[in-house]
Amino acid sequence: MSAHSAHGHAPGAHAGVAPHGPHRNYVKIWAILVALLVISVVGPMTGIRVVMLTTAFGIALVKAYMVAKNFMHLDIEKPIVHWLLIVGLALMVLLYGALAPDIQKGEGQYWKKDENFHKSFTPEKPHTGGGQAQPAGGSGAGTPEHGHP
Amino acid sequence: MSVKTIATQRASMNIPTGRLAVWWVLLSEIVIFGGVLASYILHRLGHPEWAEQAAHTNVWAGAFNTLVLLTSSLSAVLAHQAAEKGDGPKAARLLQLTVFGGLVFLIVKTFEWREEIIHGYTLQAGGFWSYYYTAAGLHAFHVLAGMVIMLWVANTARKNQELHRVENIGIYWHFVDIVWIFLFPLLYIAK
Amino acid sequence: MSHTTTVEAHAPAPHGHAEPNGFMKYLWSTDHKIISFQYMFTGMAMALIAGFMAYVFRMQIAYPGLNVPLFGHVSPDVYNALITNHGSIMVFWVAMPVLLAGFGNYLIPLMCGCDDMVFPRINRLSYQLFLLSAIVLLVSLFVPGGGFGGAWTAYPPLSAQAKYSLTPMGSTLWVIAVALEFVAFLLGGINFIVTAMNARAPGMRAFDVPLVVWFIVVASLLFMASVGPLIAGAVMLLFDQNLGTAFYNPTRGGDPVLWQHLFWFFGHPEVYVVLLPAMGIVAEIITVFARKKMFAYKTVIYTVIATGALSFFVWAHHQFVAGIDPRMANVFTVTTVLISIPIAEMCFLYIATLYGGSIRFTTPMLWALAFMAEFLIGGVTGIYLGASGADIFFHDTYFVVAHFHYTFYPIAIIGGMAGLTHWFPKMFGRMMSERLGKIHFWGTIIPFNFIFIPMFFLGLSGEHRRIYDYTHFPDLATPEMQALRIMSTVALVVMLLFQFVFLWNFIVSAFRGRKAERNPWKATTLEWTTESPPPHGNWAELPTVHRGPYEYATPGRDTDYWPQNEKA
Numbered sequence: 001m002s003a004h005s006a007h008g009h010a011p012g013a014h015a016g017v018a019p020h021g022p023h024r025n026y027v028k029i030w031a032i033l034v035a036l037l038v039i040s041v042v043g044p045m046t047g048i049r050v051v052m053l054t055t056a057f058g059i060a061l062v063k064a065y066m067v068a069k070n071f072m073h074l075d076i077e078k079p080i081v082h083w084l085l086i087v088g089l090a091l092m093v094l095l096y097g098a099l100a101p102d103i104q105k106g107e108g109q110y111w112k113k114d115e116n117f118h119k120s121f122t123p124e125k126p127h128t129g130g131g132q133a134q135p136a137g138g139s140g141a142g143t144p145e146h147g148h149p
Numbered sequence: 150m151s152v153k154t155i156a157t158q159r160a161s162m163n164i165p166t167g168r169l170a171v172w173w174v175l176l177s178e179i180v181i182f183g184g185v186l187a188s189y190i191l192h193r194l195g196h197p198e199w200a201e202q203a204a205h206t207n208v209w210a211g212a213f214n215t216l217v218l219l220t221s222s223l224s225a226v227l228a229h230q231a232a233e234k235g236d237g238p239k240a241a242r243l244l245q246l247t248v249f250g251g252l253v254f255l256i257v258k259t260f261e262w263r264e265e266i267i268h269g270y271t272l273q274a275g276g277f278w279s280y281y282y283t284a285a286g287l288h289a290f291h292v293l294a295g296m297v298i299m300l301w302v303a304n305t306a307r308k309n310q311e312l313h314r315v316e317n318i319g320i321y322w323h324f325v326d327i328v329w330i331f332l333f334p335l336l337y338i339a340k
Numbered sequence: 341m342s343h344t345t346t347v348e349a350h351a352p353a354p355h356g357h358a359e360p361n362g363f364m365k366y367l368w369s370t371d372h373k374i375i376s377f378q379y380m381f382t383g384m385a386m387a388l389i390a391g392f393m394a395y396v397f398r399m400q401i402a403y404p405g406l407n408v409p410l411f412g413h414v415s416p417d418v419y420n421a422l423i424t425n426h427g428s429i430m431v432f433w434v435a436m437p438v439l440l441a442g443f444g445n446y447l448i449p450l451m452c453g454c455d456d457m458v459f460p461r462i463n464r465l466s467y468q469l470f471l472l473s474a475i476v477l478l479v480s481l482f483v484p485g486g487g488f489g490g491a492w493t494a495y496p497p498l499s500a501q502a503k504y505s506l507t508p509m510g511s512t513l514w515v516i517a518v519a520l521e522f523v524a525f526l527l528g529g530i531n532f533i534v535t536a537m538n539a540r541a542p543g544m545r546a547f548d549v550p551l552v553v554w555f556i557v558v559a560s561l562l563f564m565a566s567v568g569p570l571i572a573g574a575v576m577l578l579f580d581q582n583l584g585t586a587f588y589n590p591t592r593g594g595d596p597v598l599w600q601h602l603f604w605f606f607g608h609p610e611v612y613v614v615l616l617p618a619m620g621i622v623a624e625i626i627t628v629f630a631r632k633k634m635f636a637y638k639t640v641i642y643t644v645i646a647t648g649a650l651s652f653f654v655w656a657h658h659q660f661v662a663g664i665d666p667r668m669a670n671v672f673t674v675t676t677v678l679i680s681i682p683i684a685e686m687c688f689l690y691i692a693t694l695y696g697g698s699i700r701f702t703t704p705m706l707w708a709l710a711f712m713a714e715f716l717i718g719g720v721t722g723i724y725l726g727a728s729g730a731d732i733f734f735h736d737t738y739f740v741v742a743h744f745h746y747t748f749y750p751i752a753i754i755g756g757m758a759g760l761t762h763w764f765p766k767m768f769g770r771m772m773s774e775r776l777g778k779i780h781f782w783g784t785i786i787p788f789n790f791i792f793i794p795m796f797f798l799g800l801s802g803e804h805r806r807i808y809d810y811t812h813f814p815d816l817a818t819p820e821m822q823a824l825r826i827m828s829t830v831a832l833v834v835m836l837l838f839q840f841v842f843l844w845n846f847i848v849s850a851f852r853g854r855k856a857e858r859n860p861w862k863a864t865t866l867e868w869t870t871e872s873p874p875p876h877g878n879w880a881e882l883p884t885v886h887r888g889p890y891e892y893a894t895p896g897r898d899t900d901y902w903p904q905n906e907k908a
Binding site: 156177 | 529
Binding site for chain 1: 169175180183190191195215216320333338
């Protein structure tokens, strides 16, 4: 670890914690990641929905796993770290799952989100400035609701 | 001003303090990005018509940026390897290379966004675009913050000091890379 | 097992730098004790401001149209701004800084046998950000348009669009202030968690750590894991307010209920974030003044962790009548009622700790006991609200207001007072006056009940929240109801006046109180082994730990307490 430290303890002995194990071939990992990236760009171009989703998101998961394992050394990290990451991810799954019935659904037993909801400000042709685009960082004083009639 | 406390040197959980702290930071970042992305996914799945808008994103810019960040992650982990060997100057150079990667990322993004804004796809141009700029913007902010901290770490590492920080800022950078790994398909590909 | 390093054996006094002096000392100090005082004093100052706001709006409710002494006439906009900022300040700028940042900063390094936090400069930064957030919030009250008046929950579209809120600048500044406060506490939380996890004294195993440290760490974890989605949501709200986006605007494809979910996903764990430090403080006090170890210490810890985990599954009970899917309401009713179980268990464990103890009714002990009694009322009234059917009636009535004041007030004020009176000798090296302490105690607790018990009945009678003048609602403006409102208001004024007793006691004792020894309460935890007040670096030689934190009344010893650091 530090060759020179303020307290002069032996090099490599940082708080008595051993450094990571033998380093992996990081360049090889990188090459695999790039290959996966290429596949994930080409896959969606086939137009087949299943292929598109698997390559785009499936590969994203694999890439993330590889970065986490090989670059962040998560596989040899202490259990507490695994736990805290899993808890964070689980909470996000919970958030998504609990919000979906309200936010994602377009209709329920006695209600339906109307056309305004789906118009969603989609312009028929793109507007340039003027119209609905508010000057960025505008003072906001008395901001009018702009855009869609 | 060096404020090295004895507390910082301890390791009751057998993990260096700085590294433990970075992982806690990542937890808070997971839930921040998780909040934005969960909201985005909810809306994206609830608004099938957004796919039309998503078609106007620039896949090549996105893919190139993914490549840039992956490569910068490589240089970051190589910096960590150098730091562990005690080679501070080499670690510093590799960190600076990583920062350069971040800069390229931000420049590409600037041009990409400029094009989109000129064509009317602004932050206000619709739900998809609001999320697009907000999510990618939040990410870009984290890239920038990471670059600043990384430069500071590199500057200290160059003098063979505080080399353990190289690994820690690297872990943060890999996280920023992973967020982009997911942003790329979410914003660019899922059309 | 904790890990000793070679460093400690040869370092007599830590810190290679000279401690700065004078004004710069306070502005740039990285000493956790100074930082904790900064948080506590800022929190106390904000409490005075928010307390004054309560006085003003209660006077308006009791005597509508009155020219309130020391304030003036209260218009509807001003009323809304007062209640909004009273709530926001009390939660974010009083309870959090005093309980979590104040006591966390002070106690964690001392109770863990450290010379400071693991990241003193980040600690410094966190206070500076916090102070900035407080300033931004106070500024927001005076900008053109006035302070934000959309309630501390800031629901859009009211909070997002100026045509509804009528306070464009105030609304934006409010969101920015809250966001800054969140970042400050994220930074602070990292320090607390990492210090307590990784920097404990040699020999201090996980279950030798005092409960208040455990509780503050769990609270920091809850905060870190829950605030993220709201930070995301706050950014989105800022964009809606100022950049013309429509994240929460239903006419343009957004969804206001999204904000509600993001807010309450944080908002509910947040109440446990503030509750846990208060319960930790009470745990420390009752063990000391009952001269008895904590009953089922490990169970308490497991229960607290379970409560924290469960707290992530109850949030939508704030949204029962917001139009959420009723099946979700069912789920959340079950989880909400379930969460009362671990809290009730904690109450029993605390009572079991007291049972058979040798109880001394010092001022801190009185506050701790009052916490238990008053929080109990708050807790059981929450069960009425957690049942979605009953909540259809109770939502947005004063029953809710009474419930959360019976929880928040014990947490922030009673818990805060308990902690301040208990650790004052350590912090300032002097004893507070017991006589004044008791006068202040009774002068606070008795009026407190007279303020909020009437509100349960007013809520049952259908009194809506957030109304500035009930004479507009004839069926709510009956003489009986108005009499209850006046009673609450008068009790509030009495209670506020008694706070001057505390201020006098605090200030005079800090300068002229009887000098305190190291361990005036004869307690066992590490902070009492150093001088009062502790020097920079806390100990000349850092302690090692040989036993648990509550070794009181150990058989066969001639003293009834056995400090953690004493060798066997």
